[in-house]
Amino acid sequence: MLNYILRRLLYAIPILLGVNLLTFALFFMVNTPDDMARIHLGAKHVTPEAITRWKVEHGYDKPLFLNSAAAGVEKATDTLFVEKSLKLFVLDFGAADDGRDIAREIGQRMWPSLAIALPTFLVGLLAYLSFALLLVFFRGTALDTGGVILCVALMSISGLFYVIGGQYLMGKLWHWFPISGYQPGLDAWKFMVMPVLVSLIGGIGDSSRFYRALFIEEIGKDYVRTARAKGLSDLRVLFKHVLGNAMIPILTGVVVVIPRLFMGSLIIESFFGIPGLGSYTIDAIQAQDFAIVRSMVFLGSLLYIVGLVLTDISYTWADPRVRLE
Amino acid sequence: MTIKPVLLWSDALILLLLLTVAALVWLARKNDTFRAPWRQVMASRMGSATALILAVYAGIGLLDSMHYVERLPSAPGQQAQYSGEVFSALDALLKPLRVNVEKTYSAPLATHLYAKETVQGPDGVERRDYPPLKHPGSHLLGTDKVGQDVLYLSLKSIRTGLLIGTLTTLIMLPFALALGIAAGYFGGRIDDAIQYLYTTLNSIPGVLLIAAAVLVVQVQIEAHAELFDTAAARSDVRLLALCAILGVTGWTGLARLLRAEALKLRELEFVQAARAFGVTDARILLRHLLPNVMHLVLITVVIDFSGLVLAEAVLSYVGVGVDPGMISFGNMINGARLELAREPVVWWQLAAAFVFMFVLVLAANLFADQVRDALDPKSRGRK
Numbered sequence: 233m234l235n236y237i238l239r240r241l242l243y244a245i246p247i248l249l250g251v252n253l254l255t256f257a258l259f260f261m262v263n264t265p266d267d268m269a270r271i272h273l274g275a276k277h278v279t280p281e282a283i284t285r286w287k288v289e290h291g292y293d294k295p296l297f298l299n300s301a302a303a304g305v306e307k308a309t310d311t312l313f314v315e316k317s318l319k320l321f322v323l324d325f326g327a328a329d330d331g332r333d334i335a336r337e338i339g340q341r342m343w344p345s346l347a348i349a350l351p352t353f354l355v356g357l358l359a360y361l362s363f364a365l366l367l368v369f370f371r372g373t374a375l376d377t378g379g380v381i382l383c384v385a386l387m388s389i390s391g392l393f394y395v396i397g398g399q400y401l402m403g404k405l406w407h408w409f410p411i412s413g414y415q416p417g418l419d420a421w422k423f424m425v426m427p428v429l430v431s432l433i434g435g436i437g438d439s440s441r442f443y444r445a446l447f448i449e450e451i452g453k454d455y456v457r458t459a460r461a462k463g464l465s466d467l468r469v470l471f472k473h474v475l476g477n478a479m480i481p482i483l484t485g486v487v488v489v490i491p492r493l494f495m496g497s498l499i500i501e502s503f504f505g506i507p508g509l510g511s512y513t514i515d516a517i518q519a520q521d522f523a524i525v526r527s528m529v530f531l532g533s534l535l536y537i538v539g540l541v542l543t544d545i546s547y548t549w550a551d552p553r554v555r556l557e
Numbered sequence: 558m559t560i561k562p563v564l565l566w567s568d569a570l571i572l573l574l575l576l577t578v579a580a581l582v583w584l585a586r587k588n589d590t591f592r593a594p595w596r597q598v599m600a601s602r603m604g605s606a607t608a609l610i611l612a613v614y615a616g617i618g619l620l621d622s623m624h625y626v627e628r629l630p631s632a633p634g635q636q637a638q639y640s641g642e643v644f645s646a647l648d649a650l651l652k653p654l655r656v657n658v659e660k661t662y663s664a665p666l667a668t669h670l671y672a673k674e675t676v677q678g679p680d681g682v683e684r685r686d687y688p689p690l691k692h693p694g695s696h697l698l699g700t701d702k703v704g705q706d707v708l709y710l711s712l713k714s715i716r717t718g719l720l721i722g723t724l725t726t727l728i729m730l731p732f733a734l735a736l737g738i739a740a741g742y743f744g745g746r747i748d749d750a751i752q753y754l755y756t757t758l759n760s761i762p763g764v765l766l767i768a769a770a771v772l773v774v775q776v777q778i779e780a781h782a783e784l785f786d787t788a789a790a791r792s793d794v795r796l797l798a799l800c801a802i803l804g805v806t807g808w809t810g811l812a813r814l815l816r817a818e819a820l821k822l823r824e825l826e827f828v829q830a831a832r833a834f835g836v837t838d839a840r841i842l843l844r845h846l847l848p849n850v851m852h853l854v855l856i857t858v859v860i861d862f863s864g865l866v867l868a869e870a871v872l873s874y875v876g877v878g879v880d881p882g883m884i885s886f887g888n889m890i891n892g893a894r895l896e897l898a899r900e901p902v903v904w905w906q907l908a909a910a911f912v913f914m915f916v917l918v919l920a921a922n923l924f925a926d927q928v929r930d931a932l933d934p935k936s937r938g939r940k
Contacts, residue, residue, distance in 0.1 A: 250757035255769065263773045271776060384926070388863065388919035390870050392890055393911045400897045498764055498875060517768045518876045520776075525769055532762035 233548075236556040237541060244537040248321065251533040256317045259522050265292035265312075271520055272329065290329065290523075291315060316526070325527040328516070334527050337512060344414055345496030345508030347424055352431045353493055357486060360436060364443035365470055368451065380444070386437030395503045398430040412505035427504045431497065442485075446478045453477075479550040487546045488539035495532060559628040563643055565793045568622045570724055594852075594931035604927040610920040614715055621647040621716040624789070643789035647716075651709055657692040659704035662896075665905050668693035699905035702892065707906050710884055711913045717885035718917060721800060721869045722862040728804030729811070729861075730854070737812035738846055741819025742838075751816070755809040763806065764875065770802040771877035792880030799872070799879060803865065811857045818850050852932040859925040863918045870914065886914045 259268075269286040270278050287293040294312045295301075302310045319326065325334035367379040403411035409426045450456065451474055459469045496510030505511070509528070516524035547554045585591040598604035623646040626639040648655055662671035669687035676688050690696075698707035740751035758766070778785075778795060785791040822828055823846075831841050866886075872878035873887025874894075881888060889910040896903035 246753065247757050247760055250753070251761055254757070254761075258769055258773050263776050267776050267780060271779075384922050385919060388922050389915055390867050390886075390890070390911060390918075392870055392874060392894070396890075396894055396897065396907065400902075404898065492762070495762070499871060513765065514875055517772065520772055522772070525765065525772070529761055529765050529769060532765060533757075533760040536760040536762075 233545075233556050237545070240541045240544070241537075244534075247537060248530070248533060251530060252317045252320065255526050255529050256313060259526060260296060260312055260316070263522075268292065268520075268522060291326075316523075320527065320530040326523055328524050329519070329521045334524060338509060338527075338531070341507060341509045341512050342494045342496075343508075344416070344506050345501065345510060346494055347420060348427050348431075348500065348504075348506055348508065349493040349496050351424065352428045353489070355428065356432050356435055356439070359432060360439040361443055361475075361482075363436065363440045364447060365475070367440070367444050368447040368474070369466065369470060371448065371451070380441065383437040383441040383444075386433075387441070388437075391434050391499060394430050394434040395499065398426060398433070399503065402426050402429075412503065414504075414506045423504070423506070427500050427506065431500055443478075443482065446481055447474055450474045450478050476550075480547060483546045483550055484543060487543040488536065490542060491535035491538045492532065494535065495528070559637075560625040561628065561639055563624040563626055565624055565643070565790060566797055567720055567724065567793050568624060570727070570797070571619070571622050571720070574723060574727055594928075597931040598924075598927045601927055603923055604931075607920040607924040607927070610916065611924060614719065614917055614920075617647065617712055618716040618719040620650065621645045621713060626787075641787050643787050647712065651712065653695070654706040654709040657695055657706065659690050659692070659696070659700045660688075661700070661702055661704055662903050663690055663696060663700045663704075665697060665699040665707075666694050667696070667699065671901075671903065698909045701889075701906050702896075707909045710889055710906075711909045713884040714886045714889060714910065714913065715917070717796065717879055717883060718866045718869055718914065720796060721803070721879075722865040722921075724797070724800040725803040725807065725865050726858050726861060728801050729808045730858075732805065732808035733811035733815060734847070734854070736808070737815030738819045738842060738850065740812070741816040741821075742823050742842060742846060744820075748816075751812070755812055758806060759809050764872075764877075766806050767799075767802055767872065768875065768877040770806070771799060771872075774798040774802070788882060792883040795880045796883065803868070807861070811854070811861075814853055814857065815850055818853060819846055822846055822849055856925070856929045856932055859921065859928050863921040863925065866914065866918055866921070870910075886910045 265287050266283055269283040269292070273282055273286060284293070292312065294310060294315060296312050299306065299310045316326065323335065325338070328334050328337070363379070367376050370376050370379075399411050402408045403426065409422055412423075414420065414423045447470075455477070456469060456473060459473050460466075464473075494509065495513075496506070496508040498510045498514045500506070501508045501510035502514045512524065513528045515521075516528070544556060548556060599608065624643050625645070626641075626643055629638040629640055631638050660670060663669070664671060667690065669689050672687075673685045674688050675683055676686050677683055678686075696706050696708070698711065701707055701710065736751050736754070740748045774795065778791065778798075782791075785794065828841060828845055831845055836844075869878055869885060870887035870890055873885060874891050878887045879885050889906060893903065893906035893910070896906065
C-alpha cells in the first residue's frame, strides 16, 4: 500500500508540472509581464520607464525560459519559469503584488475557511444521505415524488438566491445572526451558523437526488431481495446493505473534496465576509493579482491529487476486495 | 428611418447552430430510431410543457439576436453615418419599455418614485415628497437604479443566458467527442495522453481556471480596443471568449463518459466484425461508434445547459463573467444585491432576475429528465 501511495504521488509530478506550464503559458506568454505592468500602473502612468521599474520591483524582469545574460547553470535557473513557477513545487509562493508573503497569508486564512467548510461538509453529507435514504424508504409514495420534485426545484434556484435570501431573512429581518463578518475564538459560532446553513440548503437538491438515484439502483439488485427474503427489516436492509454497497460511488464524489476544504468557497466567503482563502482568491481575481491566482491554482491542484489518493485508500476501507498494489 | 443589419459574431454562431440542428433533423426525419425517443418526450405532459417554455425563451433569445444599427440623420450628399448603438428586433418590439426610463428606482406599477425629493407643489412652495413618475403605472416590474424598466432588462438577459448554455456546448462537443472516443477506442499511448490531459485540467479548481483565462482575455481585449467599433461588438467578443473558456475547460466530464462507453463498445461483436472485414478505423469510429454514443451526448448536453445558465450568474458576481455593460441575469443580481439593505427594501430587480432564471432552469432540468428517460434505457426502470 505504501508502495502504491508513493507511486501515485510520483505520478502527480507530471500533472502538477502540466498545471504549472498551463498557468505559466496563460500568465506569462499570452499575457506578458508588460501587460500586467500596464494594468497595474493604470492608463495615465504608462511609460517605458515605469513599466521597467514595476517589473524590477515585482521580480518580473527576467527572460521566460533562457537567460542568455547569466553564466553557467544560471542560464537556465535565473528565469521567470524557475523563479515564478517551479518554486511553487517547494511551496514557495513568493509575494503578492502588495508585497505580502502569500504562504503566510495562506497559513492564516485557511483556519476561517476550514471553520466554515468542515461543518458544511460533515453536516451536509449526513443530511443529504439521510434525506436520500428517507426518500428511498418511502419510494413510490407521494412523499418520494414530492421529495424529488422539491430537489429539482431547489437545484434550479441560483446559489446566489440562497445567500442573498438567507442574509435578508436571518440577518436583517429576524436579527438571528450578524449579516457578515468573522471573529476567531469562541464567538466564531455566531458568524459560522448562517454561512453553513445557507450552503447546506443550497446543496441539498443536487446531492440528495444523486444519492437517491444511487440507492434506487442498488435496491433493485438480487442481494436486496435475498436479504428481504431472509426476513431482515426494511431499515436494516437499507442502512446496512444498500448504504454499504453504494459506498464506492459515494466515496468517489466525497473524499476527493476533503483536502480542498482548506480553500473554502469563493461565493460564501465573499458574501459573508469570512477572511478565508476563498475571499482571498476572489479579492485577488478582482484586483488582478496574478501571483495569488497562480498560487491558488497550484495549491488547488495539489490538494485535488491528494484527494484522489485518499479516495483510492478509502475504497480499501469500504470494500475489502479492493487491494492497492 | 433607414437601418442596416449587423451580424455580431454570436449571431453568426447562433445561425450556424440553428442550421446544423435543422440539417440534422431533416436528415433524420425518416429515421424511426431517432424519432421514437423524441416522440416519447413530446407525448408526455411534462416533456411538452417544458419544451413549450424553452421554446418561448428561445424565441425571445432569437428575436434579440437580430441586430441592426440606425442611420443617423445626415445632410443630402453626405456619406451615410450609422449610430454606434446596436439594437435588436426585440429592442424594436419593446421600444416603449426601453425608452420610458425614470430617474431611479420605482416599485412595480408605482405612480411615484421610490425616494423622496424636493418638489415644487402647485402652489409654488417647495417640500419633500415622492415625485410622480414620468410614465406612471407602465413599469410592470418596476425600474432599476438608473430608471431602466426591469421587465425589459429581464427579457434582454434571456439571450445572454441561452447563449452561454448553448454555445459553450457547441465548443465543448468536438473536444469531448474526439478525445473521449479516441481514448476509449485506441487505448494504449493515446489513452494515456488523453487521460493525462483531462486529469491535469480537472485538477485545477474550475472557477480559478475560468477566472485565470477570463482575466487574460480581458487584458487582451483592453490591449486591442481599436479592433471593436461598437461597445456591443466588444462585449460580444468577451461573451464568446467566456463560452470558449467554459467549453475548453468543460469537456472532461463528457469525455470520460464517452471513453468508458467506447472502451465497452470496441469489444462488441459488431465492431469486431467490422474490423475483421477490414473496415478502416476512421469509418468504424464514424459509422459504428459515433451513432452508438449519441444518446450520451444528447443527455449530457441538456443536463449541462441548466448548470451553465446558473454558472453565468456566479461568474458575473466573481467578476469573471460577461462584460459588466452587458445585460445578463448575473449582472442584474450583482447590481441589486446590496439593495435589500435599503429601507424600504428594493426587491423587484432581484426577484425578477431570480424568477426568470428559475423558470428557465427548472424547465431545462425537467426537460432533461424526460430526455434522459427516453434515451437511456437504464434509467427507465429507476422510476
